[in-house]
Amino acid sequence: MFNVDYIIIQSAALSALLNKNLISLTNNRKLFNSLGYGIGIRHLQIVCMTLNLICLIIARSSMGVAVLAMSDTSRRNASDVLVYDWDKKTQALILSSFSWGYMLMLLPIGILAKKFGGKPIFMISLVSNTILCGLVPTLAAWGDWVLVCACRVIMGMTQACFFSGTHTLIGQWLPESERTSYSGIIYGGVQIGIIIAMPLSGILAESAMGWKLIFYTISGILLGNSLIWYCFAASSPREHRMISKKEKAFIEAGLNVLKGKPPPAPWKQILKSKATWALLAPQMGYTVCFVLFFVETPTYLEKGLHISLKNSALLSALPFVGKWCGSTAANILCQWISNKGLLSLTACRKVFQSVSLFGAAIGLIILSLLGPENKILAVITLISSLTLAGFSSAGYLVNHLDLSPNFGGIIFALLNFITNFVVVWMPIATGYILQNDSSNISRWKLIFLLIAVLCVATNIIFLLFGTSERQVWDDPNYLKKRDIGDPEELELTLKENEEKQTTKLTIN
Numbered sequence: 480m481f482n483v484d485y486i487i488i489q490s491a492a493l494s495a496l497l498n499k500n501l502i503s504l505t506n507n508r509k510l511f512n513s514l515g516y517g518i519g520i521r522h523l524q525i526v527c528m529t530l531n532l533i534c535l536i537i538a539r540s541s542m543g544v545a546v547l548a549m550s551d552t553s554r555r556n557a558s559d560v561l562v563y564d565w566d567k568k569t570q571a572l573i574l575s576s577f578s579w580g581y582m583l584m585l586l587p588i589g590i591l592a593k594k595f596g597g598k599p600i601f602m603i604s605l606v607s608n609t610i611l612c613g614l615v616p617t618l619a620a621w622g623d624w625v626l627v628c629a630c631r632v633i634m635g636m637t638q639a640c641f642f643s644g645t646h647t648l649i650g651q652w653l654p655e656s657e658r659t660s661y662s663g664i665i666y667g668g669v670q671i672g673i674i675i676a677m678p679l680s681g682i683l684a685e686s687a688m689g690w691k692l693i694f695y696t697i698s699g700i701l702l703g704n705s706l707i708w709y710c711f712a713a714s715s716p717r718e719h720r721m722i723s724k725k726e727k728a729f730i731e732a733g734l735n736v737l738k739g740k741p742p743p744a745p746w747k748q749i750l751k752s753k754a755t756w757a758l759l760a761p762q763m764g765y766t767v768c769f770v771l772f773f774v775e776t777p778t779y780l781e782k783g784l785h786i787s788l789k790n791s792a793l794l795s796a797l798p799f800v801g802k803w804c805g806s807t808a809a810n811i812l813c814q815w816i817s818n819k820g821l822l823s824l825t826a827c828r829k830v831f832q833s834v835s836l837f838g839a840a841i842g843l844i845i846l847s848l849l850g851p852e853n854k855i856l857a858v859i860t861l862i863s864s865l866t867l868a869g870f871s872s873a874g875y876l877v878n879h880l881d882l883s884p885n886f887g888g889i890i891f892a893l894l895n896f897i898t899n900f901v902v903v904w905m906p907i908a909t910g911y912i913l914q915n916d917s918s919n920i921s922r923w924k925l926i927f928l929l930i931a932v933l934c935v936a937t938n939i940i941f942l943l944f945g946t947s948e949r950q951v952w953d954d955p956n957y958l959k960k961r962d963i964g965d966p967e968e969l970e971l972t973l974k975e976n977e978e979k980q981t982t983k984l985t986i987n
Contacts, residue, residue: 520722521652521730525661527712528645529668531601534704535638536672538608538697539577541680542631543777544795545693546570548684549619560689561620567917569624571910574774575903576628580635582899589643589892593744596714597648600640605705607637613698616691642895647888650880651715654734656818662877663810670803670869673773677796734884744886748952749893754882757944759894761832761875764937765868766898768839770905771930772798772865780858782917785851794858798865805869809834813873824881824947832874832945836938838867843931847924881947885955 548554550565565573592600611634618626645665653661683692713719716727749755776795780786786794813827822830842864849857879894880887913922951957 519726520719521716521726523711523721524648524652524713524719525665527708528648528665529671530704530707531605532641532645532665532668533672533675534701535604535608535641536669537676537679538612538634538701539638540673540676540773541693541697542574542577543774544677544680544684545690546573547777547781548680548690548693551684554689559687561691563619563623565624567913567915568907568910571906573624573627573631575906576631577635577638578899578903578905580632580637581639581641582635582896582903584636584639585643585892585896585899588639589647589889590744592640592644592647592892593886593889596718597640597644597651598708598712598714598718600644601708601712602705604637604640604644605701605708608634609698609701609705611637612694612701615694639892643888643892645888646879646891648714649877650884650887651734652730654730654732655884657814658880659817659873659877660810660814662880663807663872666872666876667803667806670799670806673799674796674803677777677799678793681793744889745952745957748950748957749883749886749890752882752950752952753944754946754948754950755890755894757941757946758875758878758882758890759897760937760940761836761871761945762894763898763901764836764934765839765871765875766895766902767905768836768843768868768930768934770902771909771926772861772868774906775909775926776861778917779923783851783920783923784854784857785918786854797858798861801862801866802869805866806872807869809870809873825945828874828878828881828947829942829945831870832941833938835868835870835874836934838870839864840931840934842867843927843934847927847931850920875941875945878945878947882950883953884949885953 546565547570549561550563550570552562554560554562588600611630615627615630618630622629649658649662649665679696680693683696684690686692713722716722716730776798780794809831813831816822817824817827842860846857846860846864849860879890883890909926912926913919916922
């Protein structure tokens with residue numbers, strides 16, 4: 480419910496400040512942030528973005544369980560259930576095929592999202608995934624695993640907007656004082672989607688219709704979300720028909736947004752920036768670790784720990800419940816520490832990222848020492864590992880927006896494109912190591928130890944070279960100033976640029 484009294488009080492306080500001719504965001508940041516605005520349309524956008532991630536991740540993650548059900552020979556005699564002879568390598572190809580398309584479109588989608596806005600990009604993604612999920616059973620019957628792979632490739636291409644598009648929307652809708660905490664809620668949709676998808680897929684796979692019902696159900700979910708997104712979402716506050724002038728002014732002042740056509744991305748400066756490349760390390764470590772749990776957990780629980788398909792699907796969701804809890808707590812705590820000035824934003828990012836990757840590495844090492852006789856302890860370790868991994872949402876995940884609110888989505892797309900060159904081979908690599916023997920616990924041990932080493936190494940790189948300082952090339956007028964060649968303008972720090980720009984921003 481809307482707290483009307485709170486909004487009236489907050490609006491009156493904000494109006495008193497806004498009646499002054501000009502606002503200097505840099506000099507008055509603490510005062511401005513303390514006023515806030517209350518509940519508004521930006522919270523509706525947070526709900527819409529969260530639903531997007533929930534529904535799209537359901538479509539993506541359900542295949543981890545579905546592929547096991549599609550090749551479950553124990554149901555071969557069921558009259559209404561079609562079963563395929565897919566070995567572990569074929570299953571790995573199906574699971575990795577999504578990443579092929581995802582990787583291919585990451586950078587183009589990031590650029591398109593910046594140019595056309597996040598709403599149309601996500602609209603295309605939702606509608607296309609609705610259709611594709613509904614077609615999977617038919618395509619599998621027509622062309623076996625080949626057409627299933629082709630379908631997953633196209634789904635991956637359309638879901639390439641997943642993070643870069645969301646980053647672009649966050650950069651347009653959330654002021655710095657709210658960005659970390661609310662980003663945690665939005666990206667928590669990833670965990671919620673997996674929590675829903677894993678047990679739901681297991682339950683639907685056990686139905687009379689079998690695995691086909693998984694895809695038909697998900698198609699219906701995506702259709703409903705498409706309608707919500709079409710009716711209530713917008714790419715920016717300027718484009719939303721329901722937003723008030725005061726809330727739009729609050730958001731734009733908090734972002735230091737300039738009206739008009741978005742400036743071109745300073746690609747040369749982005750590619751030369753040490754801060755950009757320092758982010759690649761934790762993004763690589765976290766993504767590889769996440770994909771291991773995301774893709775391989777159902778197989779590890781069923782084959783490695785000898786837990787039934789239905790129970791393994793249910794248990795596969797528990798680590799992501801922990802990750803959601805860790806992610807939410809980390810974002811709230813990190814935002815509070817930063818707003819109170821207890822630690823610098825750079826220190827906050829490094830502390831929370833270290834908890835994530837070092838914690839996950841310790842969990843993987845422990846997991847490598849356990850076997851089928853330690854089922855309960857192994858599941859507890861999985862949950863603990865992903866709970867700690869969730870702290871990345873207050874670490875590297877929003878660091879792109881710290882460096883550049885204007886171009887954070889593009890930076891994320893660039894680094895995610897590089898990261899997925901490695902990730903796309905993950906299911907294939909694990910399939911090669913397991914050698915069609917997913918019950919061989921010693922081979923799982925090797926996989927866990929390799930990922931643990933990667934987590935530690937990438938986090939050390941981030942500790943040494945990472946930063947959360949906003950980069951000078953994020954100034955929307957940076958390229959113009961560089962082209963003019965005014966030495967004094969080019970020597971201005973980003974803070975000084977903000978002061979100059981915000982003194983020109985009149986809020987009505």
